[in-house]
Amino acid sequence: MLVVEDDPVLLTILSRYLGQRGCCVLGASSAAEALELFAHTPIDVTVSDVRMPGMSGHELLQEVRRRDPEADLILITAHSSVKEAVAAIRSGAADYLEKPVDCRRLHHTIQIIAERRRLRQRVRILELGGRDSTVFEGMVARSRRMLEVFSFIERIADFPTTTLILGESGTGKELVARAVHQRSPLRDRPFVVCNCSVLASGLIESELFGHVRGAFTGADRDHKGLFETANGGTIFLDELGELPLGAQVKLLRVLENREIRRVGSPTSVPVEIRVVAATNRDLGHMVRDGEFREDLFYRLNVGVIELPPLRERLEDLELLCEHFLTQFARRFALDKASVSAGAMQAMRSYHWPGNVRELSNALERASIMANGGEMQLEHLPIELRRTTEAPEKEEEEEVSTLDLSLEAAERDQIRRALDSAGGRRVAAARLLGLSRRTLYRKLDKYGIR
Ligand SMILES: Nc1ncnc2c1ncn2[C@@H]1O[C@H](COP(=O)(O)OP(=O)(O)OP(=O)(O)O)[C@@H](O)[C@H]1O
Ligand SMILES: [Mg+2]
Numbered sequence: 001m002l003v004v005e006d007d008p009v010l011l012t013i014l015s016r017y018l019g020q021r022g023c024c025v026l027g028a029s030s031a032a033e034a035l036e037l038f039a040h041t042p043i044d045v046t047v048s049d050v051r052m053p054g055m056s057g058h059e060l061l062q063e064v065r066r067r068d069p070e071a072d073l074i075l076i077t078a079h080s081s082v083k084e085a086v087a088a089i090r091s092g093a094a095d096y097l098e099k100p101v102d103c104r105r106l107h108h109t110i111q112i113i114a115e116r117r118r119l120r121q122r123v124r125i126l127e128l129g130g131r132d133s134t135v136f137e138g139m140v141a142r143s144r145r146m147l148e149v150f151s152f153i154e155r156i157a158d159f160p161t162t163t164l165i166l167g168e169s170g171t172g173k174e175l176v177a178r179a180v181h182q183r184s185p186l187r188d189r190p191f192v193v194c195n196c197s198v199l200a201s202g203l204i205e206s207e208l209f210g211h212v213r214g215a216f217t218g219a220d221r222d223h224k225g226l227f228e229t230a231n232g233g234t235i236f237l238d239e240l241g242e243l244p245l246g247a248q249v250k251l252l253r254v255l256e257n258r259e260i261r262r263v264g265s266p267t268s269v270p271v272e273i274r275v276v277a278a279t280n281r282d283l284g285h286m287v288r289d290g291e292f293r294e295d296l297f298y299r300l301n302v303g304v305i306e307l308p309p310l311r312e313r314l315e316d317l318e319l320l321c322e323h324f325l326t327q328f329a330r331r332f333a334l335d336k337a338s339v340s341a342g343a344m345q346a347m348r349s350y351h352w353p354g355n356v357r358e359l360s361n362a363l364e365r366a367s368i369m370a371n372g373g374e375m376q377l378e379h380l381p382i383e384l385r386r387t388t389e390a391p392e393k394e395e396e397e398e399v400s401t402l403d404l405s406l407e408a409a410e411r412d413q414i415r416r417a418l419d420s421a422g423g424r425r426v427a428a429a430r431l432l433g434l435s436r437r438t439l440y441r442k443l444d445k446y447g448i449r
Contacts, residue, residue, distance in 0.1 A: 178236075
């Protein structure tokens with residue numbers, strides 16, 4: 001929530017009071033500052049003074065509601081007058097309070113609003129047709145596979161288990177890593193992100209573990225590594241598959257001994273740290289090719305979270321669209337765009353190699369082009385339009401989203417068998433309990449190569 005108040009003392013008192021009661025509070029000393037925050041941060045409830053230099057609380061309220069019709073605003077009026085109260089409610093305030101502010105009453109009002117928001121959200125989800133969709137640490141989903149991911153996160157977050165997040169690019173690995181931290185007892189401790197692919201390979205060990213002065217040419221002072229910075233909290237090793245073998249050995253040592261040694265230092269220091277790693281590479285393959293240490297792989301392979309690609313959870317598509325379109329409407333101060341049937345069909349048929357990130361990018365551009373109206377097929381990037389423009393493809397995709405026939409199940413099962421057999425047909429036939437000849441016939445029938 002956001003508190004807007006030009007009196008710095010009152011701002012501090014209110015923020016602190018609400019913060020101590022479990023609200024996540026941001027403060028702004030003017031309406032302009034509030035709108036700036038509003039553009040970048042999701043805010044459920046805003047508490048604003050009415051009389052402020054520049055834009056008034058009433059004007060702020062109108063602007064906020066224009067950007068996000070569901071935003072709730074509580075106004076704080078200086079005088080108790082019927083006129084003020086009527087003005088506040090008429091301009092759409094959820095409630096109004098008088099100065100001097102009774103903090104307890106404010107908190108109570110916020111609780112009621114929060115409860116109402118929860119109900120509204122549940123109703124909206126029901127209206128969307130999914131009984132069990134969820135918002136979890138900034139992620140929205142209704143597909144069974146994602147709901148399972150959420151409940152797995154809940155389970156492992158309490159334990160200091162090392163977590164490995166696997167998934168294609170743009171599937172939400174970083175959000176999941178943050179969720180693990182947020183749901184853990186370490187949530188108030190540091191969450192340090194280390195992108196293993198960005199660090200210059202020569203420097204990676206010193207970046208991760210630090211170094212002492214004189215450890216190598218150019219090391220003219222002691223340097224604290226990311227592990228030490230994250231000590232007591234979580235370190236997120238993003239793009240773990242890019243970590244050079246030398247650093248992998250050291251990482252394994254940290255995981256096993258729970259201590260680190262700065263480069264060039266004879267002594268180690270103990271660390272209490274949670275390690276969350278993510279990669280879009282196939283670590284099993286990398287182990288086979290000698291690019292990733294097997295012992296480290298097994299060490300990390302305990303708490304694995306696998307994020308399904310978007311194309312395998314199209315049930316989430318509408319919900320994600322809703323989520324992003326609301327976000328962009330707010331960011332660009334536009335009305336929320338709706339999605340035409342044609343555009344939705346194109347999104348359903350598309351392969352989404354860049355997953356949720358690609359969806360978000362496509363919608364960002366489309367919302368600007370739709371300019372607060374209905375998003376059309378031509379507002380989507382060219383790759384998406386191609387899918388629907390090619391007629392046979394459209395037919396095939398349409399079938400694949402709706403087809404619940406036994407034939408479709410058989411086709412899927414065959415594909416799956418081929419996948420697990422690494423494409424070897426003889427092995428796939430064995431898995432399926434079919435003769436080789438029968439499998440060949442079916443491959444022809446379904447056009448599987
Ligand atoms: N379930 C979700 N709900 C809402 N937003 C999501 C969801 N999943 C992903 N996103 C959004 O999609 C984008 C990509 O997510 P993220 O950066 O976590 O992916 P990633 O797997 O780390 O990608 P990469 O492999 O490219 O690093 C982000 O903007 C993120 O906020
Ligand atoms: Mg990422």
